[in-house]
Amino acid sequence: MSASLYSKRALKTYSSILHLSPKSQNEALKILKKVDISELTSGRGPAGIAAAALYVAALLNDEKKTQREVADVAGITEVTIRNRYKELIERLKIEDKLKIKEFEVKNKK
Secondary structure, eight states, X not given: OOHHHHHHHHHHHHHHHHTOOHHHHHXXXXXXXXXXXXXXXXTSOHHHHXXXXXXXXXXXXXXXXXXXXXXXXXXXXXXXHHHHHHHHHHHXXXXXXXXXXXXXXXXXX
């Protein structure tokens, strides 16, 4: 099984366990497609990539999941989530989206 296919299957499993919305799951799948195109998977475990994609997608959709929750479901460490998260937002230019989302959340309060 290819790493990409494993990541997609893992993503669906983790998403279900974490009770994430279909919107977040679809966003995470889009992130995985970008990861494949940008070749970010080289030397990285598919579970970490899938978990980080879900974590980012949850943040973008205001679904509160901690790094610990996602890491526990994926069977990886919080450090792995943090590292893959940083790589994803930097290399895929997601950082700006997250900052805008954070700003919107703060201004709703």
